[in-house]
Amino acid sequence: MHRIGFLLMDGFQVMALATQSVFEYANMVAGEPFYRVENYSVNGGPVTSSMGMAVETRAAGTHAAVDTWVMAGVGNPLEAPVPEAMLAFVRKAAPRARRVASICTGAFVLAEAGLLAGRRATTHWAYARAMQRSHPDIRVEDDRIYIVDGPIWTSAGMTAGLDLALAMVEKDLGADTARSVAHKLVMYQRRSGGQSQHSELLDLSPKSDRIQSALDYARKHLGQPLTVEDLAETVHLSPRQFSRIFTAETGQSPAKAIESLRLEAARLMIEQSRHPLDVVARETGFRDRRHMREAFVRGFGIPPQAVRREART
Template identity: 40%
Template sequence: MSGFTTQRHRVAVLVRAGVLPMELGIVHELFGGARSATGEPLYEVLTCTREPGVVTTNTEFTINVAHDITILGAADTIVVPAADADHQLSPTVEPWLVEALRRVSPETRIASICTGAFVLAAAGLLDGRRATTHWNCVDCFQRMYPDIDVDPDVLYVDQGRILTAAGEASGIDLCLHMIRCDHGSAVAGEVARRTVVPPHREGGQAQYIRRPVPEPRQSSTKNARDWALRHLHRPLTLRELAARESMSPRNFTRRFRQEMGISPGQWLSNQRLDRARQLLEETDTPVDRIAREAGFGTGTSLRQHFRTVLGVSPRAYRQTFRGTTVG
């Protein structure tokens, strides 16, 4: 049962048990809202699964899917959302999903949202390609599929025919990107305005990730680290840190690496960045003052670090997490 028209770009959303409703809704809302200059729909979006009928979601409600996977053969674009099964310790992909994607025409565009990338990977569609998935699943993904070049810092990856988005909200970025590629920035911009989302977001996943370093059970450098955290606003030298533990700089560096897994300099840079992020999120303090309080010295230095590590400016970071343009 096709249900497709012959005029519009055809988008098939391939779902399975435990699908995330938000991701399914994103595809329908964005592609379904794209219009031509005369107001005509530019896409037809249909949902399919192995057998038509009721499909569970990862919430308390179900969805009723009218189409089976035969419609994939008539699709111009296929989108695979995430599902609960992807979040197991070693996610397994049902054979029917792999077979369905392997039968698709090589001309069909295929995209995944969030951990839907596990399905594309299982079908061999990402072999030798660059891809992304949710930052929390990157290690598992890379372990299971070592031949895939996983980029954990971006919102989405476009490899031509194959595209992957990082997380649920990144599905918005990816869908808008595909609409922009198909019909131009004006159409994508109008869809974004109607949906009240930015047409394009700065940066990548890095700005959303917190990577706390676990505290070692026994630590000979804790006093130095605690002291450094109280004095981040001032220049700190390796010699000063080592003196806090009555060690030589060389011995202190060796112990520090053993206990924390990184060098004292790397750790200090991370702590300064975390302090700056906290101040941007929780206060209206101007960027130049935050730079001084976090130990970066100048606003220029802070901006450079933000661009290098997080891919955004301090101002953009603050707008994202505090909703203000102060500083």
């Protein structure tokens, strides 16, 4: 049996506990209790979450042989220092475990304990720069869902913990089991670790249903030219009205927004498929491979080939 211990501190985010469902359903799919999940804290007893809900925990020092430690994140890791007792326990327990993981801002605990020094890591995008400033010896990648660097696993914020847990299930029990668990949990897809934390549709966040409809249309028809006239027609506006309203609601011109959507789609195809770059460019609406490369360098600072190499790594 593989034992998974969740380390909790006062103020922990309840969302971290949702990842335990991944291991619960993995047991169901496997047809046997492969995982045993327990909650721990330094002193044991009730630990209060950021929303005031108390969770009973075992004292960390009394643990049996835990294979995987998972450090839950807290609401704001910059408000208070990590208790020294927690850091001392993490430093002592990490070498004895098969792997150590963090969800969201739990990465700050691993960083303070010295476990991330010289490694790649991620955390919630809102705190990634603060982590990099505080710990320059860590290669913080603020645009990743999760990162596995040897025995250390770190995830981005909130729901990214589900993707990290599914990746653990895939590592332990195989891809078929992980897919079945994702299906039972009604997850749209199991996102790869290299996938971006950000969504262009979320970043644009238009205020009206009309502009949202135009963006939805664009996302589904990226392989087409998608001129301002095309988009305006879908929402029954003149091109001039559409451009004015679109820019006012999103802060971007329609052309810039469409390029961002194309970049996001192309990046996902490059990370998750083996399609040649010419095919990716065509499917996502770029004129050709060269045009796509220019957009990648402008938008991401690296060419498509570098994105594919990193995803394979």
